[in-house]
Amino acid sequence: MPNAIARTEDIELRLLLEAIFLKYHYDFRNYALASIKRRLTQARDQFGCRSFSQLQDMVLNESGMMDELLGYLTVQVSELFRDPAYFRAIREKVVPHLKTYPSLKVWIAGCSSGEELYSFAILFREEGLEERTMFYATDINADALRKAEMGVYALERMKLFTENHRLSGGKSSLSDYYTAGYGAATFDKSLRKRTVFSDHSLVTDAVFAETQFVSCRNVLIYFTRDLQGRAIGLFKDSLTRNGFLGLGAKETLRFSPHADEFTEFSRDERLYQKRGGI
Incomplete structure (x- = not known):
């Protein structure tokens, strides 16, 4: 009996994902099933639904429900200079190569609420690359993009962000880049003056720019292998x-x-370089 219930749940789950795709054109059908089921179960319980079928009915027929559900379907967990060794490797090993370009385009794919973007903007400013760089910050979650564009984070997070920045090889104080007040830290709007924020899906959308650097971290782990292949093909x-x-x-x-088509540039930090070729 428990197995039959689980099978029914999985059928309802797949029908819900299909319904979301058909009506809203968000395609979660090839996300890793265990991960997407866990998140949708949380949403189902939070919205007081008895089943995924009832959740589907709400998503299809209640205004604003899809926007709320996106908060569960897209993972919004990040921090400035997350994994400082990654940014130190970029600073020490990648930046010397990037300095040889007269202009640069950097794509932050799955930018969430913007922490990764501001990390790059600060690093590029400190390394003298900001004025020649255009950043593209993309995500499928419109609410996350709005938060990224605002650049406002809880003040209590600054201690962790400051330590990450220091460990990444930061050349200034992180407090130089934000103002504090009313329990929040607001990052200087000049950090995003060369940023384009845009809705983009790694599942359904195409390449939109030629870039010298793509950073997409902790997004592919939620994809099936086929979908990972598609995303890496885009990059x-x-x-x-x-x-x-x-x-x-x-x-x-x-x-x-x-x-x-790539070489391991810095194995431990998961940095790869596209092969030269003709």
Whole structure:
């Protein structure tokens, strides 16, 4: 009986994902099932639904419900200079290469509420690359993009952010980049003056720019292997020859169909370089 209930739940779950795709064009059908089920179970319980079918009815028929559900379907967990060794490797190993370009485009894919973007903007300012760089910060969650564009974070998070910045090789005080008040830290709007914020799905959308660096961390772990392959293919097509790709600590190109088109640039920090070729 428990197995039959679980099978019914999985059928309802897949029908819910199909309904979301058909009506709203958000495609979560090839996300890792265990992860998406866990998040939708939380949403189902939070909205007081007895089943995924009831949740589907709400999503299809109640105004604003899809926007709320996106908060469960897209993971919004990040921090400034998360995994400081990653940013130190960029600072020490990648930046010397980037300095050879007269202009740069950097794509922060799955930018969430903007912590990764501000990390790059600060690092590039400290390394003298800001004025020649255009940043593209993309996510499928419109609410997350709005938060990223505002650049306001809880003041209590600044202690962790400051330590991460220091460990990343920061050349100034993080407090130089924000003002504090009313329990919040607001990052200087000049940090995003060269940023384009845009809705973009790694599942359904195409490449939109030629870039020298793509950073997409802790997004692929929620995808099936086929979907990971699609996303990495987008990054490959976006990158110029010898461009750089940064992934999360638990992500790798090892099983990707595009693995042969990259070299491991800094293995421990999951930094890859697209092969030169003609």
